[in-house]
Amino acid sequence: MSPKITTELLKQLRQVMKSPKYVQEPVQAYIVPSGDAHQSEYIAPCDCRRAFISGFDGSAGTAIVTEQHAAMWTDGRYFLQAAHQMDNNWTLMKMGLKDTPTQEDWLVSVLPEGSKVGVDPFIIPADQWKRMSKALRSAGHDLVPVKENLIDTIWTDCPQRPCKPLITLDLSYTGVSWRDKIVALRSKMVERRVLWFVVTALDEVAWLFNLRGSDVEYNPVFFAYAVIGMNTIRLFIDGDRMMDPAVREHLQLDSTLEPEFKIQVMPYGSILSELQAVGAGLSPKEKVWLSDKASYALTEAIPKAYRYLTPYTPICIAKAVKNTSETEGMRRAHIKDAVALCELFNWLEKEVVPKGTVTEITAADKAEEFRSQQKDFVELSFATISSTGPNGAIIHYKPVPETNRTLSVNEIYLLDSGAQYKDGTTDVTRTMHFGTPSAYEKECFTYVLKGHIAVSAAIFPNGTKGHLLDSFARSALWDCGLDYLHGTGHGVGSFLNVHEGPCGISYKTFADEPLEAGMIVSDEPGYYEDGSFGIRIENVVLVIPAETKYNFKNRGSLTFEPLTLVPIQTKMIDVNLLTQKECNWVNDYHQKCREVIGAELERQGRHEALQWLLRETEPLVRVQ
């Protein structure tokens, strides 16, 4: 990896920072955040502005360019990568280290008095604007919105914003029509006494209209906004995709409909002016509901007194609770995904053990190949983490030619992968050894497994927040002085983003919403030994009602049901570290894998993989 030479680009950027063509007054600093206008986790190439100006293309980082300096803030996952990818025009600001200044403090220390700091108001979330603006103002500077994105003005070969065809999802996938979703949303709006709701997150637009797209890799979403009134529906979307007869039919664009369900299609770029018009027309006590993470530009379009901001939107919360059609779809998707992984692991055993010719990259490619053979496969749900030996200890590892290792019988192999199927989204991690694991590796694996089971089998009262379960996953590791430095689980979309709010299982998440039946999260404790190996065991699990002796005085009991049905390598388990209850859990789980996945392998005529499944699911026996 050689760094990107940015001298000329920075020179150009510093010119436009002073150019009256783009800025009313010169700005002494310009902030280039990571995100897009929808605060997406995964972004399209045209939105990779920070990578363009700096060379650093990790998933998190904020660049700030002043007349004299260029600095990049990123976190521990990316210190090495950022240092490699950036030339010496850039100063790396290592977030999380004690001596690293915050962006605000740094700006205050380098800016001349009374400076203007520019930022694209469409990219910066309103809550972040508020914090930064306050800090700058108290030091005598000003944060100013710069309408035209200054990176775009110098990015001559910027790729076009994607505008790919849409997929319509019928009731058999979604369970609820978009009309009924609008009705439910409006009833939430009545409850909170708001007149308008602005949909800014891409997965929320997709979910609301039962549409999917492919504008962003791994996330089946499309660039759009929506503004829902009590009698109006406005969808802001570009391209000729609204000319597709299937989409027109799906949205009933050409039908005579009750006016309150008539969708007005408007250009993507007109959201701001339309929202400003809404804002200008409000009477006292009329409110507009927005996420507090919506962009500063859209939030400002509504006068402050008329804004109703919440951390989670009603769509985010409704989307998290899957209905029967969605959970059935998720089940199907996970069965197909398990078939693909049984094929893969069977193939790996044949290739790795005698030949030693499989690399992290070829293994990942093979996994994709097997998945793509399954019905309704669309794409992967994230970049496959295929890692062996020391690479396994890099939690967000993605194999590239420079780091690619060959799988061997001497190293632990960790595969964290998933796919988008039209009926559901998967995300599964298995850790395997193709030779003979050491006692220490088995010990660590078994603690991780105990943590995985402790969450998966946990029973808890209705209304419990996921973060209260996080320590269950760590208890067995903690007893021996081991831990892992990531959360235990995240929400999973239904043929949508593999990471979604508002629920999760993490020591870090305090703003999570209570778990309820129908929510789907991952359960993925791990253990990482720097320079040696990584272990993670991940299932996607569905929140279901539980049977308990006393049922919390009718408050109701919940537990989890694993949707992922892929064998957990018994060779890695030190059975004597398991309790009888844990041992039974593994055996019951493997019995279910045999029944459900075995039947599907049979049906698909995949006999060799079936034999592999049967071998891998032999019951554990605990020596008393």
Add this chain to the structure above:
Amino acid sequence: MSPKITTELLKQLRQVMKSPKYVQEPVQAYIVPSGDAHQSEYIAPCDCRRAFISGFDGSAGTAIVTEQHAAMWTDGRYFLQAAHQMDNNWTLMKMGLKDTPTQEDWLVSVLPEGSKVGVDPFIIPADQWKRMSKALRSAGHDLVPVKENLIDTIWTDCPQRPCKPLITLDLSYTGVSWRDKIVALRSKMVERRVLWFVVTALDEVAWLFNLRGSDVEYNPVFFAYAVIGMNTIRLFIDGDRMMDPAVREHLQLDSTLEPEFKIQVMPYGSILSELQAVGAGLSPKEKVWLSDKASYALTEAIPKAYRYLTPYTPICIAKAVKNTSETEGMRRAHIKDAVALCELFNWLEKEVVPKGTVTEITAADKAEEFRSQQKDFVELSFATISSTGPNGAIIHYKPVPETNRTLSVNEIYLLDSGAQYKDGTTDVTRTMHFGTPSAYEKECFTYVLKGHIAVSAAIFPNGTKGHLLDSFARSALWDCGLDYLHGTGHGVGSFLNVHEGPCGISYKTFADEPLEAGMIVSDEPGYYEDGSFGIRIENVVLVIPAETKYNFKNRGSLTFEPLTLVPIQTKMIDVNLLTQKECNWVNDYHQKCREVIGAELERQGRHEALQWLLRETEPLVRVQ
């Protein structure tokens, strides 16, 4: 309990709300919060203004009086009590119920346009002022500070503010001199670049100067403020207690000292004007450090740009980590406390079983009597919760003649009590049966015990926050569909407040500071069956380093050591619900009770109580 008749009082209050003698402009509403000027949990009689105006004397509640209405907000613990104690001038606002308006919403709904809402700026914490003021302003009203407390103007027989003698604590109790505490505080001030620190919480003043008082029942504190500069120490305190030679000597008031350790003693009432003078004399970048819970009046004394507010002060954090002298003192206090409880339980067995003449009140009195026989006993650390049968299910029960029950061989008895000794503070709950408990009672008790052990024996990495341990206490209950609706533990002071921050073990506490060796918390899971019984098992535990196999890569391991050493009634335990590990924990714990408390009972010649201890600590045997 008959309600207090408040018609006349409310009439008088409404008059002063309009009187130019007290308010610049008439106020249309007046808020009477619960607290005192130091945001104390326990308050002195002269600060019980809300109880005076309404009759309701629970520990939490806010009264608001308008020209037409009088309303009282309180939580579920007090719905019944508040309804009994208030006459029909008052509307009870049941907090936590869905239809109950917030104070702000209610005010907006009842006030005429452009109203003024008054409050004593010394009583309302700054963060609460901010929230309420914002809500009122956005509805066109104004929150205004009313200098003179309007309740005090009509409270003709208001008791005097207590001003009792002080106790000085020497190094053998505190381990660190007040001078060294000032030095440490100043180094924190340098680190955060602040020039001044304002001490507003009573226990923080007491801790800083190694002084104790008795101005507030149960809390060994005294009314005072302190303002610490880099070269000055100002102590704001009233009365002739500064004339006491022991205090003068302790504070070195008459010695020739380096000027930076010279304490200037000033009148308690001069804090505001002195702080305003400090505020007026600040140059840019000079900051004053305050708790964000400090009163609005004191916070406003410092211009906004010069304030440095944090949720926990450096004193609060330093105070929580006990040094060797303090932990040794706490150990001694807990040994004496255990002796008193062994005497009590032995006496109860003799009295309750054959005679049936003991009531909740006489049992509580007897507990106090036994405690008061112990060396350095000062007072109780809170009102004893002595409850039998259905009263045990009322979590904050305190026996009064109207509710007083006789202990019997048919009911579970719950005793939650503690004391202040000059060397430490105790807080212990034991639940006992003097006859034969039912299988269900034993089952519930055993789940609570399992939860207690799960926390007490937990091993966790250095830096873990207490709230991450809360679910460990619930897991056994959850498995059967049972739960308890309170947190699992709170910080405990060292001859100071029985409840103190910044650490704790609760599903509700998210702002807790990480646990570290030397912190002391309670471990008190419970189970409550409305109308039948209550169970709680509480020890005070010390955070200590743990030995683990892998020691978290040198991050360090922590666990708890019980300071409370009082037998847990084995009669209530269903041994077969315990794992072997849990069974061993109980036996080891009881062995330690025998060794430590047995020796002390022997030393004090309390032979009958010693026999009781030996009977109650017979090892459990688990049938495999």
